[in-house]
Ligand SMILES: O=C(O)CCC(=O)C(=O)O
């Protein structure tokens with residue numbers, strides 16, 4: 329099992345290297361997609377559907393079969409859907425209902441009291457047009473399309489962890505505090521209980537998936553276990569209003585309304601639940617925006633930047649965006665799984681060779697995510 333290192337902040341040059349490397353990756357992926365001028369992929373792009381039920385088997389060989397499918401998906405598009413995950417439909421519908429309650433019932437003044445601008449850790453309520461996942465979307469004012477999504481963000485806390493945690497949680501900056509903010513029980517009855525129910529199950533699913541990721545990388549199955557005892561796990565409720573100009577997907581025009589700009593996620597991997605898959609688009613390896621598949625009862629899983637960095641680029645972080653082109657409201661609940669924020673991460677030795685030397689210096693898991701979050705706020 330890997331040793332857990334206590335946090336020592338990296339130099340500011342490592343932090344800006346992390347921010348710049350991520351932006352350079354995004355820019356390089358978007359260069360060929362701008363305007364979406366290539367409507368047809370040159371070869372079919374399939375997003376794999378992986379039934380992970382065999383990964384709960386007591387037989388290691390069964391678990392390895394699922395891990396192999398994960399390896400194939402992560403070295404190709406970095407995007408897949410999972411079924412057979414064991415999370416009850418009632419729990420999934422429950423959190424979507426809580427998102428509706430938060431965005432549609434909670435009075436504006438209660439949301440204002442939870443405004444993300446008051447948080448050092450980007451927790452709480454984000455109005456529409458407040459953050460931009462792709463910093464170049466707002467830096468170029470002449471070309472800016474406002475992001476229409478509204479969000480509510482929270483992170484790991486021991487009360488949400490079915491294991492109870494190990495009492496060692498550190499925030500993104502290494503402080504021993506709980507950065508979460510919640511609406512009161514009086515203002516939104518049952519909200520925290522619904523979050524706890526969903527988050528607890530997703531956290532355990534994420535730990536399970538991380539064991540499969542370990543197997544998929546030819547590591548011992550428990551390789552990441554000691555790094556996820558008090559892990560980074562930011563989650564969000566997201567609301568996308570109906571389009572003001574509903575129309576079908578058009579690859580040839582630039583969208584005037586963007587739900588969530590083109591980006592890759594920051595952490596190790598994301599587990600995403602959507603009320604409606606329509607609207608989420610993935611940039612295929614040959615630079616075409618492809619609609620995410622709607623697979624009944626599934627979660628979408630995608631590799632994120634920290635995992636790409638950790639694997640020295642072997643696992644691909646997927647660029648995606650959300651554009652609601654319909655008259656329907658859309659809700660989603662992404663969960664971004666990281667390791668303990670006080671963990672220093674270096675390139676995995678199995679992903680380094682003479683031909684592919686390590687591209688990245690070591691960095692703390694929390695400071696990496698904080699640096700990326702800071703890049704998204706217009707006034708942050
Ligand atoms: O709303 C969605 O479907 C995707 C959300 C997402 O990509 C994100 O929050 O990073």
Ligand SMILES: [Fe+2]
Pocket residue numbers: 591592593648
């Ligand atoms: Fe995302």
